[in-house]
Amino acid sequence: MTLEIQNLHVRIEEREILHGVNLKVEKDQTHALMGPNGSGKSTLANTIMGNPNYEVTEGKILFNGEDLTEADPDERARAGLFLAFQYPATIPGVSVANFLRLAVNARREEPIKVKEFGKVLRENMDLLRIDKAFSSRYLNEGFSGGEKKRAEILQLAMLKPEVAVLDETDSGLDVDALRIVADGVNALRGPTMGVLIITHYTRILNYVRPDFVHIMLDGRIVREGTAELADELEEKGYDFIRAEVEASNAR
C-alpha cells in the first residue's frame, strides 16, 4: 500500500507551482513535508486529492500501483486517500454526524447500521475529547479554528484511510488543542495508515515523530532525511537551507 508521486508538475491558472516532485509514502510510515509559505506544500496536498483547480501537466500520482492522476476526488477517497484540509469548507444544513454517516457509507457496499455507527462515532469523539453536542452542529459552521481541525481529525478517524495527508493541521492551534490532535494522529497512524504531515513549523513533530522529513522550496523537494532533519531546520531556519541549496546549485 503506497502513495507514490512521480515527477509531478502542477499548474494553477497559467503559473507552474510544482516543478517535478517525487515522494513515496508507505502505509506504515509517517512523513513530514516542510516548507515556508508559498513553497507549494498545499498545492501538492490539493493535487494529491484531485482538486479540479489544479492542473497536472506532467508526472503521475500512483496509489497501490494504480494511476490516479486523472481520477475524481471521490474515487481517490474510496481508494483509501484522505486529506485533512487547512481551510475546510462550511457545509450549512448538514450535521457532523449526518455527514460522517454519508461519508462512511460512500466506501461501503452495505450502509452501516445506525447503532454501530453511533458506537464508533462516540469512541472516536472520546478519543479526540470532543463534546457530544458537537455531532449535531452543522459541519464547520461557526466552528473555531481548533474545532475545525478536530472535526478534520474526527473524519480521519471515522474513515480510516490507508494514506492521510494533513495539510497544516497544526496551524492556529494552541498547545492543548495541538496535543489533542497529535494524540489522535498518534493513535490512528501505524501499520495500516501512512501519514504525510504538511507543516511550516516543527512544533507538531515534537508530538508526532516522523520517520522521514522532506523540505520543499519553490515547488521542489530540496532536502530529505530522517526526523533529525527537522531538528536541524528548527535550529537553522529555512533561509539557511535555501542558502545551502543555492550554494550547491552554483557549484
Add this chain to the structure above:
Amino acid sequence: MPASAATTWLDERREQAVAAYEREEVPTWRRSGFWTTSLRKLDLDALEPRRYEPLDQLPPVVADALGEDDLGALVVQRGASTVHAHVDPDLARQGVIVTSLELAVEEYPELVQEWYMRRLSHEEGKFPAAAAAFWTGGVFIHVPRNVKLDKPIQSVYLIDEPGTAQYAHTLAVVGETSECSIREYCLGAPIEGQALHAGAFELYAQAGANVQLAHFHDWGPGQIHDISTKRVEIGRDAHVGWVPVHLGGRLIKQTLDIITAEQGSDMRHTGLYFTERDEHLDLFTSDKHERGHTTGDTVWKGALTGNSRASYEGLIHIVKDAQETHTYLQTHQMLLSQDAKGDAIPSLIVQTDNVSASHGGTVGELDEEQIFYMTSRGLPRSEAVRILVEGYFEEVVQRLNDEGLQGLVRRRIAEKLLAAEDQVNRFIGERVAHRPTPGAVEEDREEEGAAA
C-alpha cells in the same frame, strides 16, 4: 347569493369589488433590469369557476400531500366548491370554528363582518378585485381567546381540471393569548391546459397570540397561474412565525405582507422556493413595522433549475414613530442551471430614527470548494450537489417546525433535484472546465434609520 339580511353587507362589498374589477386593466409587472411578469399568454376568458359535489374520499393529490398527518381540522376546496370540511370534536368543544367562508357568512355574520378584509382591499388591482368580487367556498378559521391547540388547522385549495378559475379567500382570526398552527396548501394535479387561482389570505393574530403559519404551494407541472395577496397582522406582544413555500406553478405572482401592528409584536418570516422547467415566480414581500418596540427576522432562500425565472423582492418598511424597532432581512438565491435567471432584491424604507434594520443578499452558484470538500470524502459529485442544496434549504425547513410538512418539503425538493440532476451536473461541470472563481455576489448593508 341568498338574500338574507346577514349577507347584505357582503353583497355591497362584492359589488364594489366587481366595479373595481371592471375598471382595472390586466396588469404587467415590471422591475428595473430584465424583469417582467406578464399575463398575455393567459386566456382569461376561457376560464370559469367549476362547481363540484362533496367528496367522501380526498383526491389523490391532496391525500398524498397530507399523508398521515394528524389534523385538528380540514377544509378542502376543489375549484369553486368546498368539497370536504371536518373539525375534530375536541376543537369544536373549545369553540374553534373552521368552516367554509361561505357558510361562516351565514352562521357567524357578525364575527365575519368584524374582520373581513380589514387589511385587504379590492382597490389593489385587477386580481385582488377579482378575488374580492368572485370568491366562492373560501375558508374561515376562528380560534377564540386563550386556547392552545396541538394539532394543525389545515386548509387546501385544489385545482385539478384545465379551464378552472378559482377565486379563493381565507380569513383566519386567532384570539388573545391563543396558540395554534395553521397550514394552507395550494395543490394542482398535472393538468393539460390553463387554470387560474386568484387568492386572498388574511390572518389576524390578536394580543399575546402565538401562531405558526405555513403556506405550501405546489401547483404541479400544469399551466396553473397563481396571483394572490396574503397579509398577516400581528397584535400586541403576539408572535407569528410564517413559512411560505413555493414548489411549483407555471406563473406565480404573489404579494406577501406581514405587519407588526402593536408594541411588542414579533415576526419570523422564512420562505423557500424552487423553480424548474419554464416556471415563472414573482414574489414581493414586505415586513411592515407600524409601531415601535417590534421585532422581525426574515430569511428567504431559493433555487432555480431549467430555464425558470424567479424574482424575489423583500422590503422592510418602518413607519414614522415606530422607534426601537429591530429587524433584518436576508435573501439568498442559488442558480443551478445556465438557462435559469433570477434576482433577489432586499430593500429598506425607514421613516424614523433609533431603529436597527439591516439586509443582505446573495445570488450565487454552488461553491466548487464545498463540492471538492465533499467529494474528497468519497461522496460522488451528484450526491454532494444534492446534499449541498438540501443543506442550503435546511435552515428554512427547520423553521417549519412540523414533521409532516417538513417531510413533504424535503421529499419534493429531492424529487426536483433528481429530475434536474443531469442538467445541474452539466452546469457545474462546465464551470469547472472554464475555471471561473466560484461566483457569489455579496452585498451587506447596515442602516441606522435615517430620519425621514
